[in-house]
Amino acid sequence: MKATVFLLLFIMANLGFAQNEMLKVVSGKIDRIENFKSEYVTARNVDIWLPEGYTDDKKYAVLYMHDGQMLFDAETTWNKQAWNVDDIASNLMNAGKVRDFIVVGVWNGGATRHPDYFPQKPYKSLSDAQLEQLYKQFKADDLKIAKNFKPNSDNYLKFLVEELKPYIDSKYSVYTDQEHTFVAGSSMGGLISMYAICEYPDVFGGAACLSTHWPGAHSIKDNPIPQAFYDYMDENLPNPESHKIYFDYGDQTLDALYPELQQQVDKVMQKNGYDSNNWITKFFPGENHSEIAWEKRFHIPLEFLLGN
Numbered sequence: 001m002k003a004t005v006f007l008l009l010f011i012m013a014n015l016g017f018a019q020n021e022m023l024k025v026v027s028g029k030i031d032r033i034e035n036f037k038s039e040y041v042t043a044r045n046v047d048i049w050l051p052e053g054y055t056d057d058k059k060y061a062v063l064y065m066h067d068g069q070m071l072f073d074a075e076t077t078w079n080k081q082a083w084n085v086d087d088i089a090s091n092l093m094n095a096g097k098v099r100d101f102i103v104v105g106v107w108n109g110g111a112t113r114h115p116d117y118f119p120q121k122p123y124k125s126l127s128d129a130q131l132e133q134l135y136k137q138f139k140a141d142d143l144k145i146a147k148n149f150k151p152n153s154d155n156y157l158k159f160l161v162e163e164l165k166p167y168i169d170s171k172y173s174v175y176t177d178q179e180h181t182f183v184a185g186s187s188m189g190g191l192i193s194m195y196a197i198c199e200y201p202d203v204f205g206g207a208a209c210l211s212t213h214w215p216g217a218h219s220i221k222d223n224p225i226p227q228a229f230y231d232y233m234d235e236n237l238p239n240p241e242s243h244k245i246y247f248d249y250g251d252q253t254l255d256a257l258y259p260e261l262q263q264q265v266d267k268v269m270q271k272n273g274y275d276s277n278n279w280i281t282k283f284f285p286g287e288n289h290s291e292i293a294w295e296k297r298f299h300i301p302l303e304f305l306l307g308n
Helices: 002-015 085-094 110-117 120-124 128-141 153-171 188-199 225-236 253-257 259-271 291-297 299-306
Strands: 029-036 044-050 061-065 101-106 181-186 206-210 244-249 279-283
Touching: 029 153, 044 085, 061 153, 061 299, 085 101, 085 299, 101 153, 110 153, 110 188, 120 153, 120 188, 120 225, 153 188, 181 188, 181 299, 188 206, 188 225, 188 244, 206 299, 225 259, 244 259, 244 299, 259 279, 279 299, 291 299
Parallel strands: 061 101, 061 181, 181 206, 206 244, 244 279
Antiparallel strands: 029 044, 044 101
């Protein structure tokens, strides 16, 4: 039963079902770029949320978020759930708990989500024997991403940094420096957020990684991927003096795979000089792998990364 639930959650997330309709937000407004063209990844929608009272008379920080079709309006998502980012962000800004910021919600590519979000360099570090083991797990998951699987995350990050960010920087009244630029996501989106701050430490000053999918597949047993991620992070974590990183996890549905793995990640963080000033890991007992769960706690990384 558990395996069936895990598989359903993962398949639906990778398909990225959402209606292509304009969003309703409680506060602020959405600017949509339909089918943003890229030399690196498939074209996709981008939803830019601007807070109430947005003005060119001041500068805003920028939060880039993955799985953009799941962020704002539950009526348009495949599972009728959403993070309700506009509500959370508006409440925090109105209370003076965070600096003013905009949100750039980057839609996932549906069928390309898994390769777009799977950190490429850790994958390439695997031996042939480890790859064979990984392929077997992918096949067991029935995700149709077995031996033809090729991560495209280096190109996805190039799309964010070389194509989308320059567009946002030129069109909106935002700070363009690392100190005011952040990245966030959940599950595979948590993985690519970790990868983004490691690969582009001069671009991103903070990352929020919720329910990070450390297994890369659906099983921990004989899985070489988590260790590859630990090793990569050990070599590539950015300077803790100028970066902040947030992790969290629950223990239900797909999140049930994460507690043991996140504890190993925490050891890597400590080894590399991270402490409570620049890193948080939070455990939420009883919480599952869903937008409803992430909505409940999203205020925590926002205050940590963007707090006044």
